[in-house]
Amino acid sequence: QVQLVESGGGLVQAGDSLRLSCVVSGRTVSVNTMGWFRQAPGKERDFVAAITWRNGNTYYADSVKGRFTISRDNVKNTVYLQMNSLKPEDTAVYYCAARQSGPNYDTWGQGTQVTVSS
Numbered sequence: 001q002v003q004l005v006e007s008g009g010g011l012v013q014a015g016d017s018l019r020l021s022c023v024v025s026g027r028t029v030s031v032n033t034m035g036w037f038r039q040a041p042g043k044e045r046d047f048v049a050a051i052t053w054r055n056g057n058t059y060y061a062d063s064v065k066g067r068f069t070i071s072r073d074n075v076k077n078t079v080y081l082q083m084n085s086l087k088p089e090d091t092a093v094y095y096c097a098a099r100q101s102g103p104n105y106d107t108w109g110q111g112t113q114v115t116v117s118s
Helices: none
Strands: 002-007 010-013 018-026 033-039 045-052 058-060 068-073 078-083 092-099 105-108 112-117
Touching: 002 092, 002 105, 018 033, 018 092, 018 112, 033 068, 033 078, 033 105, 045 068, 045 078, 058 068
Parallel strands: 010 112
Antiparallel strands: 002 018, 018 078, 033 045, 033 092, 045 058, 068 078, 092 105, 092 112
């Protein structure tokens, strides 16, 4: 199993940038895909971006394409989410998640708050 710890959230203004980090520890060889999700108050948790651990293939939600970039550093066992041109609607708790042997994301971090003021 793996453990995930996110960091990098904060309060920024619209148009600013933030970079979130997710450190992956434990049995990292079992990781297939890493993803970022977000949950705004009163809303469901939504997919933001994902990256395959071995090949680095990336996937994005339409709402963040062109503004967010997911990347990973296999040496540091860290996944990043670079968020540019932030909008107030990007305000949410952002979660890092790992998909290992099954089709679903089975391990989640504790979340980090991102607040974008207008």
